[in-house]
Amino acid sequence: MARKLEGITPKMLTQTLRVLERDGLVRREIFPVIPPRVEYELTELGQNLAGLLSQIRAWSEQHAPDIKDARARTVARQDLVA
Helix, strand or coil, rough: CCCCCCCCCHHHHHHHHHHHCCCCEEEEEEEEECCCCCEEEEHHHHHHHHHHHHHHHHHHHHHHHHHHHHHHHHHHHHHHHH
8 A cells, every 4th residue: 555645746755765775775675565565675785875964854853943032133234234
């Protein structure tokens, strides 16, 4: 059963997964059944990258208020100049 990913078309998902496979981040296994079935899994390289992305996500979540404040200050300064 295919799971739906909000905001991404099946074509775009397939293209993205093929690029990730080409770059060695995911491994694709095709099962010769009807209907055809394909499974993907992260390679060791992909798992390593996923760990880094998880750290970046955690950092951005922690610092989101600081970033919003900095943006607001910049907009306020630009409004004063304009």
